[in-house]
Amino acid sequence: MKKATNINGSFSLFFAASGQRVKVEPEVLSYPGQTVNLRCAFTDATGIQLTMVTWIYESKDGNRINIAVFHPNFEPNYPESPLKNRVSFAPSRPNLSSPSIQITNVKISDEGKYICEYATYPSGNEQGITYLVMLAKPTNSASITTVQAGTAPVVVARCESANGRPPAQITWVTTANGNATTTSKPGTENTVTVSSEYLMVPTPEDDGKDITCVVAHRTQVKPEIFPLKLAVQYAPQVAISGYDNNWYIGRTNVVLTCQAMGNPSPESVKWKTISGGEIPDTVQIAGNELKVLKVDDAVNITFVCEVSNSIGMSRDQVTTLVREPSVNPSNAGMVAGAVIGSLLALLLVAALIAVLVTRSRRQHQGYRANGGSDMKTRIFGGGKKASKNGTGGAAGSGGVGGGNNNGPIYVYNESSSHPGLAEKNNHHQPLTIGGRPEVVATTPTAQDILLSNEVDDVERRKFDELEEEERYDHFTGGAPILQLCPPHDQDDMIGDYLDDDMESQRDGSVISRTAVYV
Known part of the structure; x- marks a missing residue:
């Protein structure tokens, strides 16, 4: 038989208010189907005559019901109540100093306030209160809602903690700019289901961003974490790369690349000219690449790339300006080096000749x-x-x-x-x-x-x-x-x-x- 878990591990830790001589546990936790013990004791009966003990159940609406009565001169009595046949004194033959009870097969509906009340003489009635807290471990889940980029807030993610008791706490962790709304509703057997939705104005930049649902509950050792990624659908975003503004006549194998991003993925890529004319013969098209085998005046035009998916179509264009051939910087450097070297060689030869002539003249004149x-x-x-x-x-x-x-x-x-x-x-x-x-x-x-x-x-x-x-x-x-x-x-x-x-x-x-x- 499963036993309920008490907050305090022993009877010596029973709580009693200052001056209160009836000791009870302030709170007892239990799951449905378990057996729970509710302890009670009178600490100091000096000069007081204990007459009778009554256990009272008080529901959330304030109604009180006697569930167990003990008098030393009579047998224990269990009046009609929702706990009839499931509540009893423990041990079966109690005494006035320690009239504890136990409840078997506890239900969520058994949750509430339990009062241990002594009838004394000449002090009158004295009591202690224990709260029975019924726990139900919830079922937690989280999901992403696929949305289209737009201008109005929509739900992009949902998180739920179903049939838990007490209600779970749900929080969101994300860099996306939005906010959450949380609601609660009754679940099965007096449990609570908590739902949370994250709303935002979705943009293409939000697609794929991280968003995490965190569920914390009393029955869990640590919060349960659900990492997710936002799913925002949008029309393709297109950009043409590869043009370096240096297309000169005779240049070969230059390539334009049509780069496109979209959700869902782009389905088709189409190249054309802005004028609607034919693509030049020196141009080869393979998917998202346009390759010019040899640059000439025929490619001095504007190329257009169109990309589409199920959301829509987008395009980008680039105007290629054909220039006159330019001198290869490496050849120019070689030519310049050759010219400078030749000049230096000529200067050296001229200086040598001048020295020889001067020396010859000096020898003749000397x-x-x-x-x-x-x-x-x-x-x-x-x-x-x-x-x-x-x-x-x-x-x-x-x-x-x-x-x-x-x-x-x-x-x-x-x-x-x-x-x-x-x-x-x-x-x-x-x-x-x-x-x-x-x-x-x-x-x-x-x-x-x-x-x-x-x-x-x-x-x-x-x-x-x-x-x-x-x-x-x-x-x-x-x-x-x-x-x-x-x-x-x-x-x-x-x-x-x-x-x-x-x-x-x-x-x-x-x-x-x-x-x-x-």
Whole structure:
């Protein structure tokens, strides 16, 4: 036999108001078909005579009915009532200190107020009240109502808690903009059915949004949750994508896509031109895609995409503007790079040529005389070194200005490069030194020696670095003298030129390796 569940687990927790000596449980819960115990006790009977105990049932409308009576001198009595044959004292032979009762096979209609009343002397009647709460676990459900997008509020979802006792509590959780209405109605066997509806103005954007019904009831450990999704039907929403405003003549394989959303899903997609004319031959249509194989003037039109479903039809259009072919940015970059590279190469070649020409001119000019005379003389030896060796002054066989030059004296014509004077330079020519005629041979110019590689690179750089005033000496005769060593370095002439052009002799003199002697 099923027992009812009491709020308090033991008799010691019976409730009694301040000064009240009749202890009862304030509330007892039970489900239909169970057996429920209603406890009662008199806590302190000192100085009081307990005469009789009566249990009274008071319905919701306020009517009172005696359901059980106990007197110590008589047998328990159960008057006529809706609980007749289902109510009894427990134990079967009660006592005045603890006259509890039990009700078997309780019904929803048994719910109400139960009063345990003592008849005492000399205090009179004292009582305690227990509330019997009948519970019925409801059947809960929720559903979505499919609606069409519109401008007026409609019911989009329903939630119900049927045949419950006490009534359930229903709430909604959603981001949709709406509100709920809740109603209650009698169910079977004095239960209550609670219904709630969610109303809103449906829009296409609300389709598929989450909405949740939450049912809370006293018989449930936790609320029952029903997750749902709104179902709003609407005509297709159409948009054409793929046009990038860069359709130029000759471009190939460009595609327009007709994107459509609707509830129910779109049933058909149709492409056409806004003028109603034929689709160009270069255009291929496959479902919601329009592909242009090669762009030409024929596709310089407005394309229209129409999509329909059971709710209605929608369309979108795009005007394609055909342009002249544009330069491929990558090719333009390559062309620009090639042009810049060519210019840089030309500038490099021109700079190299300029350097070579300048160097050639400097080499040609570096070994020419600055004076106006046609004759140039190269003198090796002489000076202080010669005097120290005993070959200078009057002691020698001859000299210039009183000194003896052991090196050869070169005489050449500056204009020897000219054909008319070349033959003169190929003969011995007389030269008077110290009043005595000497014969010397003409030699190639410094320019000729350098150009013919008869002087090494070190000597060539040495000539290039000399300043104009250091490179030439001037005799009183006006003819320039080409010197390999400046006058102020004559003291160290042997040391400076020993490794270059000059060669030391046994008699202490120095001669040139490249000079021609007579």
